[in-house]
Amino acid sequence: MVTGLLFTCHGAATLFDVLGGPQGDSTPQPGQWPGWWAAVIQLAGGALVLAGLFTRTAAALCSGSMAYAYFVHHQPEGFLPLENGGEKAALFCWAFLLIAALGPGRWPVTTLLARRWHAQSVPHKEVAGTLDT
Template sequence: MNFSRPATLRTVGPVVQAAFRLVTGFLFACHGAASLFGILGGAHGGGTVPALQWPGWWAALIELVGGLLVALGLFTRTAAVICSGSMAYAYFSVHQANALLPIKNGGEPAVQFCWSFLLIACLGPGVCAVGSLLKRRPAVGIDDRPAPVPMS
Protein backbone atom coordinates (compact mmCIF):
# COMPACT_ATOMS: atom_id res chain seq x y z
CA MET A 1 0.00 0.00 0.00
CA ASN A 2 1.11 3.52 -0.75
CA PHE A 3 0.67 5.80 2.26
CA SER A 4 2.18 8.91 0.69
CA ARG A 5 0.11 12.06 0.47
CA PRO A 6 -1.71 12.78 -2.80
CA ALA A 7 0.00 15.27 -5.12
CA THR A 8 -2.72 17.89 -4.57
CA LEU A 9 -2.24 17.76 -0.81
CA ARG A 10 1.53 18.10 -1.20
CA THR A 11 1.08 21.25 -3.28
CA VAL A 12 -1.89 22.80 -1.46
CA GLY A 13 -0.87 21.76 2.07
CA PRO A 14 1.87 24.37 2.59
CA VAL A 15 -0.44 27.12 1.29
CA VAL A 16 -3.25 26.07 3.64
CA GLN A 17 -0.72 25.88 6.48
CA ALA A 18 0.43 29.43 5.75
CA ALA A 19 -3.18 30.66 5.52
CA PHE A 20 -3.94 29.02 8.89
CA ARG A 21 -0.88 30.73 10.40
CA LEU A 22 -1.85 34.10 8.92
CA VAL A 23 -5.50 33.99 10.03
CA THR A 24 -4.70 32.67 13.52
CA GLY A 25 -2.00 35.28 14.08
CA PHE A 26 -4.18 38.10 12.76
CA LEU A 27 -7.15 37.18 14.97
CA PHE A 28 -4.86 36.90 18.00
CA ALA A 29 -3.33 40.31 17.24
CA CYS A 30 -6.85 41.76 17.00
CA HIS A 31 -7.56 40.57 20.55
CA GLY A 32 -4.40 42.30 21.75
CA ALA A 33 -5.17 45.53 19.89
CA ALA A 34 -8.70 45.57 21.29
CA SER A 35 -7.44 45.15 24.84
CA LEU A 36 -4.55 47.62 24.59
CA PHE A 37 -6.13 50.38 22.49
CA GLY A 38 -9.89 49.92 22.90
CA ILE A 39 -10.36 49.43 19.16
CA LEU A 40 -12.37 46.70 17.44
CA GLY A 41 -14.88 46.69 20.28
CA GLY A 42 -12.38 47.03 23.10
CA ALA A 43 -11.60 44.69 25.94
CA HIS A 44 -14.50 43.08 27.78
CA GLY A 45 -17.20 45.63 27.11
CA GLY A 46 -15.41 48.38 25.22
CA GLY A 47 -12.58 49.55 27.47
CA THR A 48 -8.86 48.99 27.63
CA VAL A 49 -6.76 47.01 30.06
CA PRO A 50 -4.93 49.29 32.54
CA ALA A 51 -1.27 49.69 31.59
CA LEU A 52 1.16 47.20 33.16
CA GLN A 53 -1.66 45.41 35.03
CA TRP A 54 -0.87 41.75 35.68
CA PRO A 55 -1.78 39.58 33.83
CA GLY A 56 -4.24 41.35 31.51
CA TRP A 57 -1.98 44.01 30.02
CA TRP A 58 0.91 41.60 29.56
CA ALA A 59 -1.40 39.03 27.97
CA ALA A 60 -2.69 41.70 25.58
CA LEU A 61 0.88 42.65 24.68
CA ILE A 62 1.71 39.00 23.96
CA GLU A 63 -1.46 38.75 21.87
CA LEU A 64 -0.62 41.82 19.79
CA VAL A 65 3.11 41.26 19.27
CA GLY A 66 2.98 37.46 19.15
CA GLY A 67 -0.02 37.49 16.83
CA LEU A 68 1.69 39.89 14.43
CA LEU A 69 4.91 37.86 14.44
CA VAL A 70 3.03 34.64 13.73
CA ALA A 71 0.89 36.28 11.04
CA LEU A 72 4.00 37.63 9.33
CA GLY A 73 5.91 34.39 9.75
CA LEU A 74 8.77 36.03 11.62
CA PHE A 75 10.28 34.07 14.54
CA THR A 76 7.17 31.95 14.06
CA ARG A 77 7.95 28.92 16.20
CA THR A 78 9.18 30.94 19.18
CA ALA A 79 6.27 33.39 19.01
CA ALA A 80 3.78 30.53 18.64
CA VAL A 81 5.15 28.72 21.72
CA ILE A 82 4.83 31.91 23.79
CA CYS A 83 1.31 32.55 22.47
CA SER A 84 0.29 28.95 23.18
CA GLY A 85 1.67 29.13 26.70
CA SER A 86 -0.10 32.41 27.41
CA MET A 87 -3.41 30.85 26.38
CA ALA A 88 -2.78 27.76 28.51
CA TYR A 89 -2.07 30.09 31.45
CA ALA A 90 -5.23 32.09 30.69
CA TYR A 91 -7.34 28.96 30.60
CA PHE A 92 -6.07 27.47 33.85
CA SER A 93 -5.84 30.73 35.80
CA VAL A 94 -9.02 32.46 34.61
CA HIS A 95 -11.48 30.09 33.00
CA GLN A 96 -11.00 26.74 34.70
CA ALA A 97 -11.83 28.14 38.14
CA ASN A 98 -15.41 28.78 36.91
CA ALA A 99 -16.12 25.24 35.65
CA LEU A 100 -14.28 22.16 34.47
CA LEU A 101 -15.21 22.17 30.78
CA PRO A 102 -14.48 24.99 28.33
CA ILE A 103 -18.07 25.03 27.09
CA LYS A 104 -19.22 25.91 30.63
CA ASN A 105 -16.43 28.29 31.66
CA GLY A 106 -16.13 30.41 28.48
CA GLY A 107 -12.64 29.16 27.77
CA GLU A 108 -13.19 27.82 24.24
CA PRO A 109 -11.21 30.65 22.55
CA ALA A 110 -8.29 30.18 24.96
CA VAL A 111 -8.22 26.43 24.34
CA GLN A 112 -8.56 26.84 20.58
CA PHE A 113 -5.79 29.45 20.38
CA CYS A 114 -3.56 27.38 22.68
CA TRP A 115 -3.77 24.28 20.48
CA SER A 116 -3.65 26.27 17.23
CA PHE A 117 -0.42 27.97 18.24
CA LEU A 118 1.03 24.67 19.42
CA LEU A 119 0.29 23.23 15.97
CA ILE A 120 1.94 26.23 14.30
CA ALA A 121 4.98 25.86 16.57
CA CYS A 122 5.32 22.19 15.60
CA LEU A 123 4.68 22.54 11.86
CA GLY A 124 6.42 25.87 11.29
CA PRO A 125 5.26 28.83 9.24
CA GLY A 126 4.64 27.21 5.86
CA VAL A 127 5.17 29.21 2.70
CA CYS A 128 5.18 32.99 2.31
CA ALA A 129 6.73 33.64 5.71
CA VAL A 130 8.87 36.74 6.16
CA GLY A 131 11.43 34.72 8.11
CA SER A 132 11.87 32.28 5.22
CA LEU A 133 12.23 35.10 2.72
CA LEU A 134 14.90 36.80 4.82
CA LYS A 135 16.91 33.57 5.15
CA ARG A 136 17.01 33.08 1.38
CA ARG A 137 18.38 36.54 0.55
CA PRO A 138 22.17 36.60 0.40
CA ALA A 139 23.90 39.41 2.20
CA VAL A 140 24.87 42.37 0.01
CA GLY A 141 28.27 41.91 -1.58
CA ILE A 142 28.61 38.23 -0.71
CA ASP A 143 28.28 35.46 -3.26
CA ASP A 144 28.19 31.69 -3.02
CA ARG A 145 31.56 31.06 -4.65
CA PRO A 146 34.13 29.31 -2.46
CA ALA A 147 37.07 31.37 -1.29
CA PRO A 148 40.20 30.98 -3.41
CA VAL A 149 42.80 28.61 -2.07
CA PRO A 150 46.16 30.37 -1.50
CA MET A 151 49.03 29.05 -3.55
CA SER A 152 52.18 28.09 -1.64
Protein backbone atom coordinates in the same frame (compact mmCIF):
# COMPACT_ATOMS: atom_id res chain seq x y z
CA MET B 1 -1.54 33.78 9.18
CA VAL B 2 -5.21 33.92 10.14
CA THR B 3 -4.52 32.79 13.70
CA GLY B 4 -1.87 35.49 14.05
CA LEU B 5 -4.19 38.13 12.62
CA LEU B 6 -7.05 37.22 14.95
CA PHE B 7 -4.74 37.16 17.97
CA THR B 8 -3.28 40.54 17.00
CA CYS B 9 -6.77 42.02 16.69
CA HIS B 10 -7.69 40.66 20.13
CA GLY B 11 -4.60 42.30 21.66
CA ALA B 12 -5.25 45.61 19.88
CA ALA B 13 -8.87 45.59 21.07
CA THR B 14 -7.76 45.08 24.65
CA LEU B 15 -4.90 47.60 24.66
CA PHE B 16 -6.36 50.39 22.56
CA ASP B 17 -10.14 49.95 22.98
CA VAL B 18 -10.62 49.48 19.21
CA LEU B 19 -12.32 46.79 17.10
CA GLY B 20 -15.16 46.43 19.60
CA GLY B 21 -13.08 47.07 22.68
CA PRO B 22 -11.71 44.73 25.30
CA GLN B 23 -13.50 41.43 25.80
CA GLY B 24 -12.88 41.47 29.55
CA ASP B 25 -13.92 43.95 32.20
CA SER B 26 -12.12 47.01 30.86
CA THR B 27 -8.90 48.22 29.29
CA PRO B 28 -6.08 47.22 31.65
CA GLN B 29 -3.67 49.79 33.02
CA PRO B 30 -0.11 49.67 31.60
CA GLY B 31 1.94 47.09 33.45
CA GLN B 32 -1.09 45.54 35.18
CA TRP B 33 -0.72 41.79 35.74
CA PRO B 34 -1.93 39.71 33.95
CA GLY B 35 -4.33 41.64 31.69
CA TRP B 36 -2.00 44.21 30.18
CA TRP B 37 0.86 41.73 29.72
CA ALA B 38 -1.48 39.20 28.11
CA ALA B 39 -2.69 41.87 25.68
CA VAL B 40 0.91 42.81 24.81
CA ILE B 41 1.68 39.13 24.14
CA GLN B 42 -1.45 38.92 21.98
CA LEU B 43 -0.57 42.00 19.96
CA ALA B 44 3.16 41.36 19.53
CA GLY B 45 3.05 37.57 19.38
CA GLY B 46 0.14 37.54 16.96
CA ALA B 47 1.88 40.08 14.72
CA LEU B 48 5.10 38.03 14.71
CA VAL B 49 3.22 34.85 13.79
CA LEU B 50 1.27 36.73 11.12
CA ALA B 51 4.49 38.09 9.61
CA GLY B 52 6.43 34.86 9.99
CA LEU B 53 9.16 36.34 12.18
CA PHE B 54 10.46 34.18 15.04
CA THR B 55 7.31 32.14 14.45
CA ARG B 56 8.03 29.11 16.61
CA THR B 57 9.12 31.16 19.61
CA ALA B 58 6.24 33.61 19.31
CA ALA B 59 3.72 30.80 18.86
CA ALA B 60 5.05 28.95 21.92
CA LEU B 61 4.74 32.12 24.00
CA CYS B 62 1.21 32.76 22.71
CA SER B 63 0.22 29.14 23.42
CA GLY B 64 1.55 29.40 26.96
CA SER B 65 -0.31 32.63 27.62
CA MET B 66 -3.57 31.05 26.48
CA ALA B 67 -2.93 27.94 28.59
CA TYR B 68 -2.43 30.27 31.58
CA ALA B 69 -5.63 32.15 30.74
CA TYR B 70 -7.59 28.93 30.44
CA PHE B 71 -6.37 27.23 33.61
CA VAL B 72 -6.31 30.32 35.84
CA HIS B 73 -9.39 32.21 34.64
CA HIS B 74 -11.71 29.73 32.92
CA GLN B 75 -11.12 26.23 34.28
CA PRO B 76 -12.19 27.06 37.88
CA GLU B 77 -15.66 27.97 36.50
CA GLY B 78 -16.28 24.50 35.06
CA PHE B 79 -14.55 21.45 33.65
CA LEU B 80 -15.31 21.87 29.93
CA PRO B 81 -14.62 24.94 27.78
CA LEU B 82 -18.31 25.20 26.89
CA GLU B 83 -19.15 25.38 30.59
CA ASN B 84 -16.51 27.90 31.57
CA GLY B 85 -16.37 30.21 28.53
CA GLY B 86 -12.82 29.21 27.65
CA GLU B 87 -13.39 28.12 24.05
CA LYS B 88 -11.29 30.91 22.54
CA ALA B 89 -8.46 30.40 25.01
CA ALA B 90 -8.42 26.64 24.33
CA LEU B 91 -8.56 27.06 20.55
CA PHE B 92 -5.81 29.68 20.49
CA CYS B 93 -3.67 27.59 22.86
CA TRP B 94 -3.85 24.48 20.68
CA ALA B 95 -3.55 26.40 17.39
CA PHE B 96 -0.39 28.16 18.53
CA LEU B 97 1.03 24.93 19.94
CA LEU B 98 0.53 23.35 16.51
CA ILE B 99 2.22 26.31 14.81
CA ALA B 100 5.13 26.10 17.28
CA ALA B 101 5.52 22.38 16.56
CA LEU B 102 5.11 22.45 12.77
CA GLY B 103 6.75 25.79 12.03
CA PRO B 104 5.69 28.72 9.89
CA GLY B 105 5.21 26.97 6.56
CA ARG B 106 6.46 28.26 3.20
CA TRP B 107 5.78 31.99 3.40
CA PRO B 108 7.42 33.41 6.52
CA VAL B 109 9.34 36.65 6.12
CA THR B 110 12.53 35.04 7.42
CA THR B 111 12.47 32.40 4.67
CA LEU B 112 11.78 34.98 1.97
CA LEU B 113 14.63 37.16 3.23
CA ALA B 114 16.99 34.16 3.40
CA ARG B 115 16.15 33.21 -0.19
CA ARG B 116 16.78 36.76 -1.34
CA TRP B 117 20.08 36.97 0.55
CA HIS B 118 21.18 33.59 -0.80
CA ALA B 119 20.31 34.61 -4.36
CA GLN B 120 22.38 37.79 -4.02
CA SER B 121 25.37 36.14 -2.33
CA VAL B 122 25.82 33.16 -4.68
CA PRO B 123 27.75 34.07 -7.83
CA HIS B 124 26.04 33.11 -11.06
CA LYS B 125 27.90 31.85 -14.09
CA GLU B 126 26.61 31.29 -17.55
CA VAL B 127 27.60 28.02 -19.18
CA ALA B 128 26.62 27.19 -22.75
CA GLY B 129 23.56 29.42 -22.67
CA THR B 130 22.19 28.14 -19.34
CA LEU B 131 22.33 29.81 -15.98
CA ASP B 132 23.92 27.67 -13.26
CA THR B 133 24.21 28.59 -9.60
